[in-house]
Amino acid sequence: EAGVAQSPRYKIIEKRQSVAFWCNPISGHATLYWYQQILGQGPKLLIQFQNNGVVDDSQLPKDRFSAERLKGVDSTLKIQPAKLEDSAVYLCASSLGPDWSDTQYFGPGTRLTVL
């Protein structure tokens, strides 16, 4: 079974530029998550989708971050404009469902550096 796919793996941009990350979840997984992981910390949830609807985006900085999951499969996370503090690893995860007992499986992540 194929895992969660993410691209690109690495991205370097200058502040105020825009960037987009792509995620393809495990086939059949209805729930998709985007996390931000700052160096030395655990991941922090940015947004959770159930199929193509947003369940939780309370920690997403909406003035610069946006995300969509068209057709309930692939998802894109965008940052516009980027700030220095956005340098982090962006992890996408998926699970069969949204329940507390559903295991989340993560992709390889995108390492973003903002100069």
Next chain:
Amino acid sequence: AQKITQTQPGMFVQEKEAVTLDCTYDTSDPSYGLFWYKQPSSGEMIFLIYQGSYDQQNATEGRYSLNFQKARKSANLVISASQLGDSAMYFCAMRERLYGNNRLAFGKGNQVVVIP
């Protein structure tokens, strides 16, 4: 308040020995799940093992086992017969049914280095 506490400093482990990684958690929810993930330097977060709050037996998955002490709110990961490929950061995480906004809350991680 910190939901998950992982306080051990970086650990060096001899190859083929066992290592225990400590994790304590804080919740008043009777229904919760505990997860351990491994993150090598490549950055991917790899799921290792799951323990549900109602599970009577400690979870095991190959060389990984979870020492679940519910009354002490402790969920320590035991890695038996360490291998060089076990060198990584290890994260303990919890998800509650009623509290925590149904989010997976991570600890700060434990660094493990396996030496030959």
